[in-house]
Amino acid sequence: MIVRPLFPEPVYFSNLDRALTKTELKTITQYKEKTSNNQGNMRNQGNMRTEDSYVLEHKTFKNLKKDLNQKIINYFNEVICCGNAITPYITQSWINYTKENQFHHRHAHPNSYISGVFYINADKKVDKINFFRAGYIRFLPTVTQFNLFNSTRATYPIQGGDVLLFPSSLEHGVDIKKGTNIRTSLSFNVFFKGTFGIKKDLAELIIE
Secondary structure (H helix, E strand, O other): OOOOOOOOOOOEEEEOOOOOOHHHHHHHHHHHHHHHOOOOEEEOOOOEEEOOOEHHHOHHHHHHHHHHHHHHHHHHHHHHOOOOOEEEEEEEEEEEEEOOOOOEEEEOOOOOOEEEEEEEEOOOOOOEEEEEOOOOOOOOOOOOOOOOOOOOEEEEEOOOOEEEEEEOOOOEEEOOOOOOOOEEEEEEEEEEEEEEOOHHHOOOEEEO
């Protein structure tokens, strides 16, 4: 017997491959202090995020943005394998803070093609991310052994330096935080410019 997994959702795992600079860390600390003082922060369902939703436009993060853009280009080249001349770019970006006993609600990212997370502070012993199967599950049998076909969610440990990219429509979230570290992540959305589709098929789309 052969059972083949059809149409899987791609979740790209990589690493920044460098330590953050002192200047980058200083700026991250400044964002953290604003959030801790309830200045410049927004409350999520379960945790906090920066009010600034364009943090990668900060001049301090110029090189960090370039590094993340390289991961995005790699994703487009290796996963999407697009034959059109398109240019992906980061739209919004923000920092999330999750303390002990907090959580990050289940959600997806509208108005975005792919989304990403760069983990600034995370401990793989206690920090994980959950991804959820899309759609309503009509029948729920009692499962004795989970696999790719009967699971409704997938859980992965993460650590500082990790970079994840995935379709923005893929729902994800974080269970109640364990451990005393403040889980800190920089999230971002990605869209694109260029030409999609084939003109003779009446499916051409040009985004400038």
